[in-house]
Amino acid sequence: MRNRNVQRENLSAIPGLAVRMAGTRLLAAVVDAATPLDGLTDAEHGHPQYRALDVRDRALVRAILITALRHRGTIAALLACRLEKPLPANATTLSHLLHVAAAQILFLDVPDSAAVDLAVTHAKSDPRTLRFAGLVNGVLRALARAKAAELPIMLETSRDAPDWLSAMLEKTYGPDETAKILAAHRREAPVDFTVKSNPELWAERLSGIVLPTGSVRVEKLVAPIPDLPGFVEGAWWVQDAAASLPARLFGDINGLRVADLCAAPGGKTAQLVLAGAEVTALDTSKNRLARLEENLARLGLSAETVQSDLLAFAPPRPFDAILLDAPCSSTGTVRRHPDIPWIKTPADVAKLAALQAKLLAHAIKLLKPGGQIVFSNCSLDPSEGEELVETFLTENPAIVLDPIKPDEIAGVQPFITPAGALRTTPAGLDMETPALSGLDGFYAARLRKAY
């Protein structure tokens, strides 16, 4: 017992080891238990091994994990080249430990020797990996030697996406667009702001550019969001350029009663309120609705908020217009959430598509005849977008598609589909540099209740 304590004390004295151990543990939670990375790295409610780290170490763990997930296919392929035979199927801790080290060696500004030595020490400290310590040393040293020659070639040929996602993208968008989408997934997304007014002024103050769609885009933040100019006075909120489009599809809603039925954290609610609508913002999640209320308060905007499952919501009067920004697989947001490809499955996509169809059918009942409903989500999968709406329209003759016209909203024309819906992918919105380009994958269709 005494020896074990001494050993533990010794381990905690090794600089950087706790970060690698937490990285390996959290990678296991993402990949083996499908736990979202944002939850694991939440400052208050995150994984205890993460919360035990200081602020700098937390940032390093997040950087390692984001890199390990963003380049998971490339890392796996380069590791496989160094292994004589595949790792045993039950050697998951060893695999995660190697991925954590390889992410540092291949993509991060960590000296190779530090990444290798810490991985070997880590392997020796864990009974599950102890007997592989020699393999860890050999594989990682060989990887460090080979990276200059092999990494550029591997980036050309490997895919950083699981087969199911690659296959869905290829089938939907074809090989060229898929290659562009997957290339965009490898880049960190810029930060977009929706501004209440005067985008040029805020682009200057935030050191960004104004996009053709009117959002302000900043390549890399120089300070935490709450420290940026305009935060305290509520001049803007963070919202991807694509996410800012669905709420703008209603045209003039000044004075109309509009329901935002999956509203939290409220980016689109804020747009609807700013456009002059009397907004009811509904969400099933108490915590997320509380965030929406905080966000609206900072922006000096107000809306009626309702915490309810949409399927149980029965308002006394129908609404003039409805936004249904439905929960989805979020495959359009991989640039910001590189864990998504590795925690979602085709079964999740199918389940979410079925839920969306139910939510849409219920939402329609809450709409006035003649009213508009915008259905949107941030999935790249047509089963949650184009196909779902097509089926819905076939089954509901009272609902018709209200096609979006090219000149309705500035900058939106390239994203209008032949059917008149909106489709964006991370391969869209080419700006001066790749780092300033791209936008989240979104689908939005504007429907009208004819009678």
Ligand SMILES: C[S@@+](CC[C@H](N)C(=O)[O-])C[C@H]1O[C@@H](n2cnc3c(N)ncnc32)[C@H](O)[C@@H]1O
């Ligand atoms: C894509 S997010 C909405 C983002 C939001 N529209 C925005 O722009 O900030 C989907 C939301 O739907 C909510 N949700 C999921 N199932 C729901 C249901 N059955 N009823 C109401 N809200 C639901 C989730 O809590 C989540 O906040």
